[in-house]
Amino acid sequence: MNRQCINASNAPQAIGLYSHANKASNFVFCSGQLGIDPKTGSLAEGIRAQTTQALRNLGSVLEASGCSFADVVKTTIFLKDIRDFATVNEIYAEFFKTAFPARSAFQVAALPKDALIEIEAIAYREGTEHGI
DSSP states (O other): OOEEEEOOTTSOOOSSSOOSEEEETTEEEEEEEOSBOTTTOOBOSHHHHHHHHHHHHHHHHHHHTTOOGGGEEEEEEEESOGGGHHHHHHHHHHHOOSSOOEEEEEEOSOOGGGOSEEEEEEEEOOSSTTOO
């Protein structure tokens, strides 16, 4: 199996000992992204801003991996408050337009940096034209 660690220059630095993503064969496994502004290192304010920034960060990781949102086959959303799901879903629809990925969403007790949301993804690309 061909495996490669990916770190995106346009996403916030990893908080712990992990890569932004790992390519394994034709799959890209993206670590969870918080709503941290990569320029300031600060967490965005509120669920709307954090969701938008988390998805932008995820987009940067996907791009660094040779993928896009269109290649995502599965997402997992971790929420501090499941009542924010409708708001998150509205913003999510701005990034995922068609062929929606499979998705799970959970309320969790706590997230790093006391974030309101974390989003992780798995993408799949056929062939080797994108460097896998």
